Amino acid sequence: MPMSFDADWRHAAEREYLEKRNKMLAQLEESAVKMKRLHAEINDIAKSIAELDQAARTFGLRAAEEAQQPEKPKVVTPPPTPSKPAPQFKDVALDILREAYPRTCKAADIQEQAEERVGREFHPKTAGMTLYRLSLEGLVERVGRAEWQYVPQEDEGSEAEAPEPSMFP
Secondary structure, X not given: OOOOHHHHHHHHHHHHHHHHHHHHHHHHHHHHHHXXXXXXHHHHHHHHHHHHHHHHHHOOOHHHHHOOOOOOOOOOOOOOOOOOOOOOHHHHHHHHHHHHOOOOEEHHHXXXXXXXXXXXXXXXOXXXXXXXXXXXXOOEEXXXXXXXEEOOOHHHOOOOOOOOOOOOO
């Protein structure tokens, strides 16, 4: 039985989609391998510079004292493999606040840590908006103007520091 025009079109589009996606996944994997190689090369060069500077200081060369260390380039970790979806910002933010509890954290600090953990940058407003939504859910709370704190949930047990019962009222 011949396929209809609609089925032919959908089949061709699906095939083209899969071909393009597989090609892009291969490019992503190849780029991640290159990135790891470059990261190792950057570390080797930085180590060699540090060793060279140390040797120059050992011999009392003035140039070594005057030389400034080049700022280490910001190396972005490769994105997670496509088979494993990247964690959502809200989950990472909750983990950061949970680990910091009972201390508080600023939204900018949470965003910076999340970017390091996930290996990508987020929109500048992501942290503030996400923390606000989490506060509406009762998972975090604002402390003062700019600080956020994790709110322990009842079902988590007594891992958090609970106040000692007092003998005096």
